Amino acid sequence: MATRTLLVSNRLPFRLVAGKGGYVFERTVGGLATALESYTQRRRPRGGGPGESLWVGWPGEHPPVAAQGAVAERLLEERHAYPVFVDPAEMDRFYNGFCNGTLWPLFHGFSGYATYEPRHWESYRAIQERFRDAVLRVAAPGDTVWIHDYHLMLLPSLLREARPRMRIGFFLHIPFPAYAVFRLLPRRWAREILLGLYGADLVGFHTHEYVQSFLQCALRVLGDGHDLGRIVARERSLRAGAYPIGIDVARHAAAPRRRRRAALPGRGTVARILSVDRLDYTKGIPERLRAFERFLEKYPAWIGRVRLAMVVVPSRIGVVAYRDLKSEVDRAVGRINGRFGTSRWTPVLYLYRALDPDALAEAYRESDIALVTPLRDGMNLVAMEWVASRARNTGVLVLSEAAGASQELAEALQVNPNDMEDVADALHAALRMPLSRQASRLRAMRSRLRRNGVVRWVDHFLADLGSAWDDQERLRARLLGGPSRDTLVGAYRGADRRLLLLDYDGTLAPFALDPRAVRPGPGLLGLLGSLARDRRTSVALVSGRDRATLHRWFGGTPLTLVAEHGAWVCPPEGRWRPLRPLATGWKKGIRPILARQAERLPGSFLEEKTCSIAWHFRPCDPDLAEARVRDVADELIQLTANLDVGVLLGNKVLEVCAGGVNKGGAARMLLDRRPFDFVLAVGDDTTDEEMFRALPGKAYSIRVGMATSHARFNVRGIADVLDLLRDLAAPRARVAGSR
Ligand code: GDG
16 A cells, blocks of 8 residues: 555645535645645556545635535545644634734744744644544554644644654755744743644754754754754654755746736836745845835945836734734835835835735746845745746846745855845846846756755655654664563573672653752662572672762662772672772872863862763753863873773763773673573663663663663663563562553
8 A cells, every 4th residue: 555645734635615516625825835736736646656636724714614524535635635623713712813813923033023922822732623623533654644844733742642653754845943932932932833843753944054053952952952953862763854845846837828918017118127936024025125215325326127017925914013014014005105216117016915826927027126125934845945936047036144045045145134235236236237147147047946845845844754753663673672671681580690780760760950969869789689589589789880989879788889880899798999000190280181171161070080080060050061071181181092091972961081990890700700591781871871881682672761771671670670670570470551
């Protein structure tokens, strides 16, 4: 069976319109719909590739409940679509309230326009559940679910909870803001939004800048670092990447010339500048008009010879900010036309309406310059479509550097949309640009657009989604549970000479800002004691802690203690002895370097042990720490290249250790003391990896957390480790399900 792709977006690419004979479906204008239309049309008849697609979304109307079933059925049959019906009042709070009143301004960097209304947030959450239910109703096993845009950022996790193995992708069409802006959201909302996205296997953005912002927010808000865009946290692996959207170039280049009338009056007499956008404060429409006015002032030779045709598509009319914007634009157009216009020439031709697709294509073709100057824009398809329509390679694109498209259309004249002089100069330069340069720039952009069209965008995203999902499955297969856990417990019970090698921090006890605060409680001491009192079992605590702390906490128990990552060992009721001669001469050179760094990174502190110096940075600003520590680790590795020391990057700690001291050495020493027929090592950290590597092939090893590891298995967290140890300590097998 060919797999299906469920495209989930707030709006379906058409709306329901109530007519006399029932509902009809009317096409809607929109970036996503336009982009995906080419794709779905191309893929559907073949049924190959990623297979059929089915849209899930709001149809723009709320039929009476009794009629909803029939409408849904017709939609499925005629349009490959499944509607999510939402009560209009709820829709208003969700769409106008949270989506366009909070997320849209904030994510575009217009924080002054954002409102933070708890009722709107609650509706946002409620609507996600409606979408979840709709998707679950139509999703079949094996389907890929591709969720689109800021309206549905909580949906990936809601679906994940319901279907843990579903293949889920998410794409954000608008910018993802930098942390300084994202943090303006109430903390709980910010967390829920990020965790909502975590439900996806792959999260896509238009540019690397947005990817970086997202990763930065994940680090700052949730404390989750990443490795080349892959976050492994909270039991899951999530990939984030840049997938700049493309368009169907062939379609725009070959748009039919059906119209007899010109789309924009005034053809032939003047150079034509075109702009097309939805009425929105992010699009920089008043700023553009001011820049055009400045252009006429600064370069009066163009007066009477150029015209700006500005198509403004009405949008979000119910929202006050948009009504105000409309009045501002009206006033500015009036002012410029009043100031510069004559009876034979109107500088600004202002069309406040949508054009039909043919008229838009004609307008693209009839213009000489496209002036696309949003203050912020996820991508901007108009710029791309205009370039695609230039079949003769004439014309100049003046493009805002704040649009995601500026990355793809590098040969445009790029401007800062707030800088009137810059835009005015760019218009002047565009009008004077020789045809040969126009052609070479357009050719370069057109061929890039052709290479990176919308079909490639979809294929690329879906292919990466497939491999991100495979990552997830690999991770899942490594989870200790069910049969693998039973085998482990069975092997333990059948063995007579067992060795347990257990790390402490992050494995048996949680981390705390102050490392002294995680003293073992009586429960843990009792559990470890009961394991170690069985004469068949040796339990070693293999820790990075210093001797004194381990002694204070575990002295007098039947455990073997290993301190400082294997530098010291102390058998039960024995005395500490070093595993190898301790070399400490290197400390003199390294100590001042680490001390200087600790002083520069607020909240961090040094801990000096006999054979190592540890720089702890758990309490610090994670962003700052991450960047600084990587640099220092690099520097130290180079500085110590000729010394017998190791640089270990542990969990929020960087440690410089005497050479040859690591948990692997300690594990080997314990393994060599006598033969064992069952070995289990558990740890949570990169410093435990040496221990895993030192084990014989048949040994069991478990990494706590979902990181990639040399261990054979992963468990989710400390609770799973304790649960397993309790099972091992239990006199008989616990009844299945008792966990
Ligand atoms: C979001 C992001 C990102 C416009 N006017 C008319 C008309 N259009 C069509 C254009 C184009 C689309 O609408 C507009 O696309 P944009 O990219 O400019 O903006 P959004 O719709 O807000 O889209 C944006 C996009 O998602 C894709 O990821 O680029 O940054 O905000 O296709 O042709 N179509 C017709 N008449 C018009 O008057 N027929």
